[in-house]
Amino acid sequence: MAAIEILGLEKTYTVGFWRKRAKCALRPLHFNVEEGEIFGFLGPNGAGKTTTLKLLMGLVFPTGGTARILGREINDPAMKAQIGFLPEQPYFYDYLTAPELLEYYAQLSGVAPKERGRKVGEVLGRVGLPDVGGVQLRKFSKGMLQRVGIAQAILHDPKVLFLDEPMSGLDPIGRREVRDLMEQLKQEGKTVFFSTHILSDAESLCDRVAIIHLGELRGVGVVADLTSSVEGKVEVVWQGNLVPAAVKTMTTEYHLTGDTVRAVVLEGNQDAAIDALRRDRLRIISIIPVRTSLEEYFVRKLKPSEAAAGARS
Amino acid sequence: MSSRIAYIAFNTFREAVRDRVLYNLVAFAVLMSGAAILVGQISIGIERLVVVNLGLAAVSLFGMVIAIFIGIALVSKEIDKRTLYTVLSRPVQRWEFIVGKFLGLAGTLVVNTVFMAVGVFAALLYVSPHFQVADTWILVALYFIVLQFLIITSLALLFSSFSSPLLSAVFAFSLFVIGSFSEDLRGFAALAQGATRWLATAAAYLVPDFSSLNVISSVAHGQPVASQLILSNTLYAVVYAGMILCGAVVIFEHRNLK
Numbered sequence: 151m152a153a154i155e156i157l158g159l160e161k162t163y164t165v166g167f168w169r170k171r172a173k174c175a176l177r178p179l180h181f182n183v184e185e186g187e188i189f190g191f192l193g194p195n196g197a198g199k200t201t202t203l204k205l206l207m208g209l210v211f212p213t214g215g216t217a218r219i220l221g222r223e224i225n226d227p228a229m230k231a232q233i234g235f236l237p238e239q240p241y242f243y244d245y246l247t248a249p250e251l252l253e254y255y256a257q258l259s260g261v262a263p264k265e266r267g268r269k270v271g272e273v274l275g276r277v278g279l280p281d282v283g284g285v286q287l288r289k290f291s292k293g294m295l296q297r298v299g300i301a302q303a304i305l306h307d308p309k310v311l312f313l314d315e316p317m318s319g320l321d322p323i324g325r326r327e328v329r330d331l332m333e334q335l336k337q338e339g340k341t342v343f344f345s346t347h348i349l350s351d352a353e354s355l356c357d358r359v360a361i362i363h364l365g366e367l368r369g370v371g372v373v374a375d376l377t378s379s380v381e382g383k384v385e386v387v388w389q390g391n392l393v394p395a396a397v398k399t400m401t402t403e404y405h406l407t408g409d410t411v412r413a414v415v416l417e418g419n420q421d422a423a424i425d426a427l428r429r430d431r432l433r434i435i436s437i438i439p440v441r442t443s444l445e446e447y448f449v450r451k452l453k454p455s456e457a458a459a460g461a462r463s
Numbered sequence: 464m465s466s467r468i469a470y471i472a473f474n475t476f477r478e479a480v481r482d483r484v485l486y487n488l489v490a491f492a493v494l495m496s497g498a499a500i501l502v503g504q505i506s507i508g509i510e511r512l513v514v515v516n517l518g519l520a521a522v523s524l525f526g527m528v529i530a531i532f533i534g535i536a537l538v539s540k541e542i543d544k545r546t547l548y549t550v551l552s553r554p555v556q557r558w559e560f561i562v563g564k565f566l567g568l569a570g571t572l573v574v575n576t577v578f579m580a581v582g583v584f585a586a587l588l589y590v591s592p593h594f595q596v597a598d599t600w601i602l603v604a605l606y607f608i609v610l611q612f613l614i615i616t617s618l619a620l621l622f623s624s625f626s627s628p629l630l631s632a633v634f635a636f637s638l639f640v641i642g643s644f645s646e647d648l649r650g651f652a653a654l655a656q657g658a659t660r661w662l663a664t665a666a667a668y669l670v671p672d673f674s675s676l677n678v679i680s681s682v683a684h685g686q687p688v689a690s691q692l693i694l695s696n697t698l699y700a701v702v703y704a705g706m707i708l709c710g711a712v713v714i715f716e717h718r719n720l721k
Contacts, residue, residue, distance in 0.1 A: 163719075163721075204548075204720070207548070207551070207552040208551065208552070209547075209548060209551060209552070209719075209720040210719040210720060210721070211717070211719060227554035227555075227556060228554070230552065230553055230554040230555075231553070231554045233552070235548070235549065235552035237545055237548040237549065240545070240548075240549065241544045241545050241546060242546060242549070243474070243478065243546055245477070245478055245481035245482060246477075246481075254470065254474055255549065255553065257466070257467070257470040258467055258470060258471075258550060258553045258554070258555050259553050259554065260554060299549075302549055312552075
């Protein structure tokens with residue numbers, strides 16, 4: 151069963167003093183997120199990621215279309231008890247301490263009074279903030295606030311998590327910890343829907359991704375499928391600092407690093423290149439087919455509109 | 464009542480306390496102490512009148528300032544700072560949030576008024592050796608002041624649900640001033656002719672009637688307050704604040720939180 155079904159969700163804002171100018175923030179969006187998967191929602195800044203999340207959270211109302219989470223409408227309070235949400239660059243009631251804030255959210259989420267204290271302590275430990283008891287949130291760093299944000303999202307043991315740029319503001323160790331936490335959540339059977347513009351995070355974590363740009367969905371798929379298309383090229387790596395003349399004529403690009411050379415040649419020229427290297431008694435280290443990275447796929451998906459935008463201007 | 468409303472109300476109260484809103488009590492205490500000592504020295508026979516007038520006017524003014532300046536930011540601040548996102552993404556309905564916020568600020572004002580009332584009675588005890596039976600009407604005047612707070616809080620909340628804090632403050636303060644002269648407005652409507660009469664009458668009924676809720680002067684002179692007035696004022700304030708609150712809920716239910 152799909153955990154999240156987005157059925158033609160779209161949003162147009164009216165802007166200007168008289169609110170007569172329409173600005174399309176999201177074109178009709180269609181895709182599903184299956185239960186138990188980590189789903190990456192990718193796009194550059196201003197692509198429509200946060201708008202989509204706000205629509206799913208019921209913070210803004212769609213101009214058209216609808217969505218269902220766990221089979222229920224997005225404004226259903228019973229459904230909201232089963233989801234967790236981390237907004238982008240979260241800001242909390244800064245006059246509260248972290249345990250007070252989480253206690254408040256536990257109350258609003260309907261966590262049983264007996265369990266609240268235990269759950270608050272548990273999630274604070276889980277996000278690496280076990281000893282922040284009496285400190286008000288106004289004294290927290292950006293990274294600590296992000297951790298509190300993650301804690302409040304997972305506090306009530308939700309089935310589906312919506313995380314808007316969860317790695318934002320975290321140092322490398324913090325990012326690693328969040329990645330580990332997301333993997334743990336997946337192992338616990340939770341569905342994680344997260345937006346990011348950092349592709350390495352998506353590539354290392356996601357089962358599937360969707361790419362959005364200028365409010366338009368550009369592609370959805372399994373990360374491995376998107377990145378597995380062979381480009382008809384191979385990367386040949388050998389030891390030494392010599393590039394035989396025969397190889398130079400075949401290669402599209404080569405790089406010399408220390409005593410290692412990397413050259414990309416067309417698949418058809420692979421054998422000829424290997425022969426040339428052997429003739430010069432150069433030790434071949436590896437021959438690997440060149441595959442599309444998520445970044446290349448992402449850039450390719452974004453390019454058509456940019457070209458069109460350029461043509462319009 | 465939904466328990467979520469109580470949690471939101473308590474958090475609003477806690478915010479006011481932690482933001483040192485109740486520190487106004489210190490200023491009030493200084494004012495009342497100074498007034499009591501000064502009045503005791505310069506007034507002969509009218510100490511009670513001056514202390515009650517000054518004390519109740521100060522209770523009203525301090526409370527109104529708190530109601531307007533906190534009320535106008537109740538919703539807009541939550542939207543600007545995006546603290547609302549993590550509340551409304553939980554099983555909290557928008558109307559529960561508005562009602563919780565209203566009750567939280569109303570609770571803050573009631574607590575504030577209780578402390579100030581203690582100050583007024585302490586000052587009264589300082590200038591006259593013992594309480595009189597007529598002093599119980601001061602409690603009624605304080606009750607009417609609280610009813611005024613409920614109305615102005617609901618208005619501030621209404622404006623906060625769709626407008627910027629600055630405009631909300633202007634609207635709320637304007638209505639407070641106009642409402643304080645609502646009796647004069649009704650008098651003007653009775654004298655006016657044609658369209659002016661209709662407009663003035665409509666305005667007189669639309670703006671909050673703070674004139675009827677102001678019995679400070681008569682209470683200061685030891686005059687009793689009719690039980691019928693207590694009942695009608697209570698009904699008026701509850702219905703008026705309730706309707707305004709419904710308006711705030713309707714607006715907020717349809718608002719996109721950008």
